[in-house]
Structures are given as structure tokens and as C-alpha cells.
Amino acid sequence: MSYSELYRNALLSDVIPFWEKKSLDIEHGGYFTCLDRKGKVYDTDKFTWLQGRQAWMFSFLYNNVEKKDSWLNVAESGITFLKDKAMTSDGTFYFSLSREGKPLIQPYNIFSDCFAAMAFGQYAKATQKEEYFELAKKTYSSILNRRSNPKGVYEKSTGNRPLKSFSLPMILSNLVLELEETLTREEVEETIDYSRKEVMTTFLSQENGLVYENVNPDGSFNDSFEGRLINPGHGIEAMWFMIDIGIRLKDQELIKTASQTILNILEYGWDQKYGGIFYFLDIKGYPPQQLEWNQKLWWVHLESLVALSKAFLHTKNPKILSWYDKVHKYSWKHFPDKQYGEWYGYLDRQGSPNLELKGGKWKGCFHVPRGLYQCWKSFEAVESKYSLHN
């Protein structure tokens, strides 16, 4: 089977049906995401990140794969929950809610808003309803307004060690392309310029070609737990957002640098002993704070596959294809659950499931299907030019 067929089948015959069957809360709207190995709901709390991501995913499939009413209905359920329950009166988003939609955790986390904005944007494209374009635009503006202090009153640092965080420019570089139809051309170009510059010059180190998670305000290295932190999956994911921007800007140099950065990070972050990509590393080789540092996470591997597939499509560099094959082989050997479908999320260092869940507080209907879709499409394009088979 060709790569494109393999990824397409997994998306449409395994992963999407799993979430369609298991995750819908018919009674209260929105999605259950805490699903055990078999897909049985083990907790009913609703996490805004995952509500937004699943509503986005089904709107995206409707827009890009097939105009299936059932997909649009799944999306609508999450969109309504986001709009009616998860949004506060000032347009920010609670982090989590009870099944019925009672707020549980305050809007301390700006990424809830980012995933809500993504969802509203794709759903607006799908329905062409002005209300959702407006909601997407309003949420996007609120994110930009909170940019300098994203945690607001919940910020615990004193300000004595001001650090810039990679996450926000990184996510904005994707969100802005998602909202291209929603925003004005000036707004889009301004955020592309900002996030591209932040990602590729502030956080991408010229010295070692890796991406830092936190740097001093002037972009220099900060020798602390936060400053030494490398999150390989995060840096690699950002690089495919950069390739997407490179395609839009027809900027071959950007695509080339992003592709090289993917290779740098993979060479640095690959576990030579057991295979797979580490979750967290300390750039000086010191012990990271995170006890889960050497676990192998689904999203890290899926984002790497997406990044490599896009990098290969646009550079034809055989070194990238050989890394794709390596990450593909590891991922397909360890993550998919052949018995009950979908993918495991959390493997131990050795590659066995550390938690058998299919969904939880952080894993939902997002990285697996988005990754499968992106790889399908990249290899469809690659295979139409070459003859590559698995």
C-alpha cells in the first residue's frame, strides 16, 4: 500500500469513525474526550482545548475531504458548546467545564482561546455564516490583546526573570493561516511577519539550529530550567507551520531553513537506544524537570511525520525521506492499537503503552487525524510525481 493510501485509510476507516462513535455527548453537546482503550467514556469533564480541536477537525474534514452533513453536525455540537458554555462574558474561554457546561477552571490558559478561534474559523468556512466569522475574528483579537500577559492574574512569576515563550508566536503562525478568510490582508500579513520572525530568529538558535522554548526578551539564552528546555515535537511542529507560510509567501529560503531545522531537531531528539523522539531535553544535558521527559508521545511523532512529509514534498531532499521512513516505521509499530482502533497516546521510553487511553485531558480528536490527513495529502502529491511505495 502506498503511504497516501495507508494514511487515508487509517484516517477515514479507523480514526474518524472511532471518534464519531465514541465521543459525542448527545445529551449536553460537545465531546467526551476521556476514552479508555476501547473507547468507553471514563470521565465526562470537557476541556476547551479538546472541544475546540475536535470541532475544528470535523469542520476541516467537511471543508477539505467531503461535504458530509454528519461531519458538519459533529462540528456544530462542539461549536455550540464553545459558544454557549465555554466562552466567558468577556470573550475569553474557560479551561474546563463539567459535562453539563458548568465552568470548572478559569480562563488562565490562552491556548483554549486559540483552539476556539481555529474551530470558529473552520466552521465559518464550512457554513459561511457571518456569526462564526465574527466569533473567530473577535476571539483572535482577544488573543492578540492578551499576548503580552497571556496568563493574566494567574501569572505566578514575579517579573524578575522575564522570559519570552515560544508557544504563542508558534501557534499564531498556524492560526493566522487558518483565519485567512476571516481577517483582513493587513492583519494576516502583520501576524505572519511577527510570528515568522519570532520563530525563525528569536527562538531558532543560529548557534545550534535547535528551537528553544523560552528565551530572554532580547532572544539570548537563559540558563535556567525554562531556558534550557528543548521540546523536540514542539519545535518540529512549528517548522511545518513555517513551511506552510513559506508556500504562501513563495519563500524557498524559509522552506529550506525550516526543513533543515526539522533534521537538526530529529538528530538531536531521537532516542538512540530505544528509538522514538524524546518529549523533553535539557540543552546542557542536565536533568529536565519533567519526569516524563523520556516518554514517547503520539503528537510528537505525528507532528514529525507531517513536518517531514511537507519538507520532502517541497525540497525533495532524500535525507528527509529517509528520516520519514524511520519515524513512520517507529510510529506505526508502536502507536496504533490493532485490536481496538485509534492510536495510543503515551508510550514509555521502551515503546510500550504507559497509559492505554485513547483520549484524556490532553489527547483528543486532533493530532492523530490531522497528522494522517496531512501525510495523506503530502504523499498524494509526492506519489503523483514519483513512484514511491511502502
Added chain:
Amino acid sequence: MSYSELYRNALLSDVIPFWEKKSLDIEHGGYFTCLDRKGKVYDTDKFTWLQGRQAWMFSFLYNNVEKKDSWLNVAESGITFLKDKAMTSDGTFYFSLSREGKPLIQPYNIFSDCFAAMAFGQYAKATQKEEYFELAKKTYSSILNRRSNPKGVYEKSTGNRPLKSFSLPMILSNLVLELEETLTREEVEETIDYSRKEVMTTFLSQENGLVYENVNPDGSFNDSFEGRLINPGHGIEAMWFMIDIGIRLKDQELIKTASQTILNILEYGWDQKYGGIFYFLDIKGYPPQQLEWNQKLWWVHLESLVALSKAFLHTKNPKILSWYDKVHKYSWKHFPDKQYGEWYGYLDRQGSPNLELKGGKWKGCFHVPRGLYQCWKSFEAVESKYSLHN
């Protein structure tokens, strides 16, 4: 070698010298706690929990083992750092500071205050200086005043799912005995009553004999990630605090129930496959949120040894001794670093070091030496009555 000799030697010939040699910040006062396998400082941030705990430990050794000036000097260095740098103008404590003592993380965490109060109390006993009795008393009052909302403005929950947390009554049950010389008799008895009742009736389940981390305000089970959480080491540690209270109150029934609870938790939390005690479990067997749930942590095992040693001394139950032998064997096989001294903190499920550090943000000079001291003393008493050899 008898248990008492083994634990005494490890304390006085290995662990305490390690911290005396490696952790002192001669220039700025206080302690480095981020020490790699060999004891080399890899990060200089100072965490108030660990500053307080080490100052407490050295004051305690001075008070209980030997009146060594060098120990009192080590304690003084941390006490001065706590008082002059870590304490805010309103008497609460920053969570962390730079090496020089610039505050980094706000006082969102009331346990910083608890460990500072413990340290002031032991140091006051050692020096008999009124200033430190006063500081201990003031800090203790401030903790009690914040009891109903310990995180203050940093609390992220909305209040729609009010939960009582086990940590505070648990730690107060130990702190109050630590501060017995500082507080009035009424204050001591009030907190003993409160914490004993909370620990033994609110959080200890009559149904399954285990200790929950979070319960509904009326003490009933809450079916959420937080409500389902079992932290075996935490529950077991609380049981030796209860045994200490039982001894003080001459309450055999309390000692008996606490001892039985230790057995219940060990039988529930022991890893049948690889040995050792799990870090976190979900009472319904669902996947816990914590990715490190199956790791084996130093403090969990040391607190279990302390609890079992006290339980055996006061009940003579042979089942407890046989559990002691089992936990002892596991712990001494996996945690001590035979090459560079002290104990590893973080093992993977299989029992190999997951991080080779000797200290970090959470591990300092506390659980290992306190545990070794307590087991030494329990077995000294046991051995003077029986003839038990390792």
C-alpha cells in the same frame, strides 16, 4: 549489620556528608539543591520548600543527634536566607528565588510556608532564641489564616466543584508536633483535633481503608480526576504522623488504625509486576492524569519505611515487619547510588534511574536523611527489646 546500624551509618557517613559537602552556597547563603549524580551543582535557583527542609534537617540533627556547631551553621545559613530573602513583607513565602535571593515565583504555594515554619521551629529549639520562636509562631498563624483559600489569587478553580484537599490537614498534623514548644497547649490541641479528624475520618475511606487526596466538602467521594486520585506515599506518610499523634495522646486505637491503613495502602499500591510502590493511582482503575504515575519515587519508599518501622515498634504486628523487609529490600536495591553516594530520586517502573540527579526542584536534603533517622531510631528501640538482624 542490624537495621539500626545500617540506617545510622547511611545517614551519618553517606547522606549528611554529601549535603554538607555539595549543597552550601557560601557566597549567598542558603542551599543549592540541584545536584547531579556526583553532587555537582547544575542549577542555582533556590526553592523555598527545599531551603526550609534542609534548614529543618540540620537543626533537627543538632537537636536530636549531636550538638555539632557545623550542623548548626548549616542550618543558620538556610534560616537567614528564608528570613531575609524568601519571606515577603506580609509574612508569606515566595515559592522560588534566584541564587542571590531575587524572588522568582510568587507565594502561591502554602507549603513553602509550612516548611519555613518547621525550620524556624527546630532552629528556635536549637538556639533557644526568641526571634525564631516568634517567626515560627507568626508563620504558623499565617498558614492557618490562609487555610480556606491556600492559593489565594492564584486559585484557578471556579468554585463550581469545591473539593477539600488532603495535603493541608496532613501536613498540619506533623507541623503542630514540630511546633509544640512554640505554640500554646490550646493551639496544639486544637490543630491535633482538627487534623486527626480530617485525616482519619474525612480522607480515610471507611469503605476501602485507603486515603483519598480530594473529597467533597462533606467528605464523600467525588468522581473526577482529582477525586479518584490515590497517592500511596502521601497516605502512608500521613499515617506515621498519626502514629506520632497516637503516641502523644496515648491512643492505642489510633495507632492500630493508622498501622492497618499503612498495610491497606501498601497492598493496594504495590507494583506486583516490578516491585516498588506506584506514585499515583486512580481508585476506579482509570488512567491517571499524571504521566509519571508508575514511576518509583524515593520519598514514597522512605516514608513507607518510616511508617512501617513506627507501626511495628508500636504494634509488634509481624505482618508489618514482613512488609518492612519487603520495602527495605526493594529500596536498598534500587535507590542508593553505590558509586557516588546518596540516593537516586526517580526510578522508572522497572526500577532503573529515570533521572540520575541527587537533588532538584523537589528533591533536597529531607526525605532521605529524615527517613534514615526515623528508621534508625525505631529499630534501635525494636532491637533493644528483640534480637532482629538484617
